[in-house]
Amino acid sequence: MQLEKEDNFQSFHLFWVDEIDSTNTYLKNHYQNNEDFSVLIARIQTQGRGRYDRVWESDEDLCFSILFKKSAPHFMLAPLAVVLALQSFHIEAFIKWPNDIYLSGKKLAGILIESLYEPQLIASIVGIGINLKDKPTVGGIGVSLDKELLLKAILKQYETLLGYDKKDCLSLYRKYSFVIGKYINYEGTTYFVENINEDGSLRLSSPQEIRNVYSNEIDIKSALL
Ligand code: BTN
Numbered sequence: 299m300q301l302e303k304e305d306n307f308q309s310f311h312l313f314w315v316d317e318i319d320s321t322n323t324y325l326k327n328h329y330q331n332n333e334d335f336s337v338l339i340a341r342i343q344t345q346g347r348g349r350y351d352r353v354w355e356s357d358e359d360l361c362f363s364i365l366f367k368k369s370a371p372h373f374m375l376a377p378l379a380v381v382l383a384l385q386s387f388h389i390e391a392f393i394k395w396p397n398d399i400y401l402s403g404k405k406l407a408g409i410l411i412e413s414l415y416e417p418q419l420i421a422s423i424v425g426i427g428i429n430l431k432d433k434p435t436v437g438g439i440g441v442s443l444d445k446e447l448l449l450k451a452i453l454k455q456y457e458t459l460l461g462y463d464k465k466d467c468l469s470l471y472r473k474y475s476f477v478i479g480k481y482i483n484y485e486g487t488t489y490f491v492e493n494i495n496e497d498g499s500l501r502l503s504s505p506q507e508i509r510n511v512y513s514n515e516i517d518i519k520s521a522l523l
Pocket of ligand 1: 319321345347349352356362408409428
């Protein structure tokens with residue numbers, strides 16, 4: 299497997315590979331030999347991984363992972379970078395909490411963030427997969443954009459967002475939320491999604507109570523009413 303180094307793009311070090319199992323797995327296994335802000339882009343990814351050990355069907359879609367060695371609220375930055383980049387192509391997408399990207403009610407992109415601790419944080423790998431073609435078998439929607447232009451638009455937005463303070467990121471994350479203002483069914487009760495808290499949890503309300511729920515406690519896709 300041969301990595302082709304492209305000239306740096308902004309603060310990012312870009313590496314393209316013709317075919318790989320998973321860009322996230324590669325950077326997880328090789329974080330020590332790669333610099334902060336390294337980006338690995340697969341022309342073909344054969345064993346893409348999703349959240350909850352799901353398979354991510356990637357084919358020739360835009361599949362890449364970024365290695366960050368410092369802490370940042372990537373759970374907000376990554377989906378925002380994608381949404382804002384799509385906006386520059388006049389595509390209006392939303393963030394389905396915690397960080398799926400939805401367009402016209404269908405999943406357009408998925409994000410897998412994996413962090414390594416020793417015990418302090420030593421690396422976060424932010425993996426992004428964007429459908430460039432519709433995926434009818436899994437109900438996914440695609441956008442027909444140039445892979446490289448879209449990648450660079452996302453990286454540009456990411457770099458800008460890294461300079462924002464957390465409060466501003468949270469406002470944007472709320473602004474593009476697909477779930478705030480919707481109703482969900484959780485543990486047999488119907489709740490209204492009031493907001494997203496600073497720690498990333500959802501603030502839910504029912505006539506009886508107000509409670510917070512974390513992304514590892516709920517499958518939002520099946521909970522949305
Ligand atoms: C999800 O929706 O569950 C997350 C999907 C993340 C897929 C991307 S594609 C690039 C990177 N490499 C992987 O193996 N997964 C992520």
